[in-house]
Amino acid sequence: MRINRYIAQSTGMSRRAADRLIYTGQVTVNGLTASAGQDVSDADKISIDGKQIASSADQKFITIVMNKPVGYVCSRDGQGSKTVYDLLPEELHILKPVGRLDKDSSGLLVMTNNGKLAHELSHPSYQKRKVYNISLSHNLTPLHHQMICDYGIMLEDGVSKFSLDRISEGNDKDWRVTMTEGRNRQIRRTFSALDYSVKRLHRIKFGEYTLANLRNTVYTIVS
Secondary structure (H helix, E strand, O other), X not given: OEHHHHHHHHHOOOHHHHHHHHHOOOEEEOOEEOOOOOEOOOOOOEEEOOEEOOOOOOOOOOEEEEEEOOOEEOOOOOOOOEEHHHHOOHHHOOOEEEOOOOOOOEEEEEEEOOHHHHHHHHOHXXXXXXXXXXXXXXXXOHHHHHHHHHHOEEEOOEEEOOEEEEXXXXXXXXXXXXXXXXXXXXXXXXXXXXXXXXXXXXXEEEOOEEOXXXXXXXXXXXX
């Protein structure tokens, strides 16, 4: 297994973060400085800054589902804003968000230290379904509905296309968005390109995870 993947699965960090540690000489394999692209196994002793990491086979994985409130950012450094870690006990601060929600969005946030699970949830090849309830600034026209669902809207990072279903009959401001992509602020940017603003964005489903079991709790441990 490539060393960056091994570190990601053992620690929950991203492969890119693992690569940075390797490039800066902070990772050793059996006492020797690791190299990018190096193959390793559970038989090797891999350390970061001198501290040996547990193998992915021995790692105790924890995954939680959080109902993120508006006003919290999904990072450790909020730069003056509240972060999702303010809602968690210290022992869960090892977890990392998968499929982030921006500060103004709420709802389902999966956090885990299982690198394999994070990869399966976030990599486009797995086509994990995400469902959101949104409210728009004004009624969505039939033409714009067709443009988004049938043809997609061209953004600076490519075409954005997803399905839209009314949440309630006769209401053209509130919609349910279903998509398998997850580009940065994609839903907001798509509607902004058509001169709408998203007043509320609340995720209710991500892959097999839903908000159904949370109800009045901020988070629950699912594995």
